[in-house]
Amino acid sequence: MKIGFHTDAFNSAVFSFEKALQWAKDHDVHYIECGVIDGSAWIHGLGYFPHISLLEDPMKMKHKMSEYGVRFSQLDSAYPLSGKDGMYIGVQYVCKTLPWAKVIGCENIATTDGLYKPEGLSDTEAMELMKRSYSYIVELAELYEININIEIHGYFTTKPEMLEKMLDFVKSDRLGLNLDTGNTFIAGQDPVEFCRKFVKKIKHVHIKDVSESLAMSLRGKDTGIGISHCAVGEGVNADNIRKVLEILRDNDYNGVLSIECEGKGGILLEKSLDWLRKTLKELDIKEEK
Numbered sequence: 001m002k003i004g005f006h007t008d009a010f011n012s013a014v015f016s017f018e019k020a021l022q023w024a025k026d027h028d029v030h031y032i033e034c035g036v037i038d039g040s041a042w043i044h045g046l047g048y049f050p051h052i053s054l055l056e057d058p059m060k061m062k063h064k065m066s067e068y069g070v071r072f073s074q075l076d077s078a079y080p081l082s083g084k085d086g087m088y089i090g091v092q093y094v095c096k097t098l099p100w101a102k103v104i105g106c107e108n109i110a111t112t113d114g115l116y117k118p119e120g121l122s123d124t125e126a127m128e129l130m131k132r133s134y135s136y137i138v139e140l141a142e143l144y145e146i147n148i149n150i151e152i153h154g155y156f157t158t159k160p161e162m163l164e165k166m167l168d169f170v171k172s173d174r175l176g177l178n179l180d181t182g183n184t185f186i187a188g189q190d191p192v193e194f195c196r197k198f199v200k201k202i203k204h205v206h207i208k209d210v211s212e213s214l215a216m217s218l219r220g221k222d223t224g225i226g227i228s229h230c231a232v233g234e235g236v237n238a239d240n241i242r243k244v245l246e247i248l249r250d251n252d253y254n255g256v257l258s259i260e261c262e263g264k265g266g267i268l269l270e271k272s273l274d275w276l277r278k279t280l281k282e283l284d285i286k287e288e289k
Contacts, residue, residue, distance in 0.1 A: 004031030182208025188220030233275030
């Protein structure tokens with residue numbers, strides 16, 4: 001399996017994207033995931049934002065990343081597709097990311113639903129809107145040969161019966177799952193059972209632990225964690241993560257394990273990286289670089 005991290009680890013550290021690349025190189029990590037913005041803003045232009053803009057040239061970015069020995073595991077275009085504006089904003093957002101991802105050589109794009117039940121829509125209506133959105137997106141993704149992954153993050157995706165229907169919106173191998181160990185747990189679900197049920201659909205994985213205090217206050221009351229302030233291996237979800245890795249190993253998963261936690265300049269992220277590498281060795285899983 002491959003190890004990577006999401007650059008949102010450095011949001012509060014106001015890293016530039018290139019500084020995140022340097023961190024990856026310094027720690028022998030060769031896969032990263034970041035968010036994309038359709039346009040730009042002062043915080044991006046001044047270098048206080050560890051994500052990329054679709055206005056940036058993908059070929060120039062590809063060459064820059066190669067200098068650091070880093071490539072994208074996934075681009076995050078997860079504007080919620082479950083609300084009324086999902087078809088108008090979210091679909092365009094994903095579709096504009098597709099050609100950029102193709103040029104730079106990224107095989108995965110993350111999508112998701114909203115954190116809460118969409119206002120003014122029944123569950124059936126929202127599911128129908130999402131089906132139309134994913135049908136259009138995946139048809140385009142097949143042309144670009146890029147996977148569209150549904151991330152477990154919101155009102156629908158954290159419910160296994162709903163997620164199963166979403167993954168069956170279209171009959172295409174390009175529609176897959178981004179398993180998130182932290183979001184499944186905080187939603188009151190079992191990450192291990194989620195992994196076991198959907199393992200054949202998993203194309204990308206977010207490795208995220210949960211602190212005991214956060215679990216006690218929010219588990220079963222929320223659907224997603226914006227950013228975990230807990231190093232992987234130090235929270236109440238560590239044993240579940242280990243079991244998830246075993247299931248992935250036994251089902252020949254060879255994709256990326258993308259660490260998601262607050263970086264704080266690298267402290268928690270470094271601890272997470274050390275724990276994950278140690279655990280992979282203990283489970284006889286080779287780290288591919």
